[in-house]
Amino acid sequence: MQPMKKQFIVDTNVLLEDPKALLQLRNGAENDVFIPYHVLLELNKFKKDPRLGHIVSRVVALLAEHPDAFRILKAERIAEAFSSHVDNFILDEITASGIEKPILVTNDKLLQLQAASKGIDSEAYKESMPFKSEAEYYTGFTDNGTAPIANSFRWIEGRPVFHGPEGEKVVSYQHKAWGVTPRSVYQNLALELLTHPAIDIVSIQSEAGYGKSFLALAAALHLVLEKKSHQKVYVVKPMYEIGQKLGYLPGKVEEKMEPYTRYISDLIMKLHALRPANRLFTNPDVYPPQFDIKRFELLPLAYIRGMTIENAVVIVDEMQNLSRNETRALLSRMGEGVKCFCLGDTRQIDNPYLSQENNGLNWVVKKFKGSDIYAHLVLKGEKSRGPITDLVIKSGL
Incomplete structure (x- = not known):
């Protein structure tokens, strides 16, 4: 009996810490990986940050290179003026997606607590490979x-x-x-x-x-x-x-x-x-x-x-x-x-x-x-x- 596929949803901080996290989580084709639409909006915001822009470029390049490795969640509503409460919109996307047993992968402990309050499982990304020049x-x-x-x-x-x-x-x-x-x-x-x-x-x-x-x-x-x-x-x-x-x-x-x-x-x-x-x-x-x-x-x-x-x-x-x-x-x-x-x-x-x-x-x-x-x-x-x-x-x- 084959193990059931895991359904991973990746948060922004994971992609910024390790642009290859997407492929690590997918593990070939063993699991499914999803990216919330608001994560893409956050990446778009950070691409102008002088400290993060080069890492965002690597994330975007990897996404373009592996379009079949992930799916993007749909957003029913968009955060106004890109508010500081974007995490709530990410959780709403997960809830509305209908994904069975989703697992939010984030190193944001507060978001993990928020996810738990909505009945969404979460875990930290433990194989982080920090960016090296x-x-x-x-x-x-x-x-x-x-x-x-x-x-x-x-x-x-x-x-x-x-x-x-x-x-x-x-x-x-x-x-x-x-x-x-x-x-x-x-x-x-x-x-x-x-x-x-x-x-x-x-x-x-x-x-x-x-x-x-x-x-x-x-x-x-x-x-x-x-x-x-x-x-x-x-x-x-x-x-x-x-x-x-x-x-x-x-x-x-x-x-x-x-x-x-x-x-x-x-x-x-x-x-x-x-x-x-x-x-x-x-x-x-x-x-x-x-x-x-x-x-x-x-x-x-x-x-x-x-x-x-x-x-x-x-x-x-x-x-x-x-x-x-x-x-x-x-x-x-x-x-x-x-x-x-x-x-x-x-x-x-x-x-x-x-x-x-x-x-x-x-x-x-x-x-x-x-x-x-x-x-x-x-x-x-x-x-x-x-x-x-x-x-x-x-x-x-």
């Missing part, structure tokens, strides 16, 4: 059995194997850059990419505390002051959070940026303590440090226009706050002899006009992935900058 989804590793991507890694017998410009090799050695010893295998692989002479642009994605800025600065000092393969270090930071206030701050550009780049100065001083980097400073005994602009310079994004950068290491920090146009304008400034490090976390976006998918870091991964001069890595590990940060990451705060 390309910068998170492509970790820099490829699966065994698939064609390797240029400058990617794979695990073979528990050891990381690098598919680099010289072919495949096991990374069984430990890097050290400007006195910095990697704290994890992922940090070691990051230094493999950051210091490789044939890789011109590297992007690093990670949550806070895994050391991407510290490693990038250590690699930059190694290349400029030790190997002398480059002449100067530039650190470019999008100043979006300052907005127009940047022009009203007193002093020179360095003084205007200082409150927003102090962490860079602190990291440089930490590296200076590990190994003296006197050539970076006009006076190494002054704090905040006064940098010799022949060797090290902090620049806001606005100052890049019109420049041609050559023979330098360029660190672009918090690249997730750059738009696609800003990213193009910045990277097109790079001339001969440039090594560029693009750092960021696509889940920590301050620019309200950008999303996890539509941001500079993610565009770099999407467009450059597979290039011979480009590499990407997602930093992770058991420990970050400290126990509190560890707890934040593990708890999902």
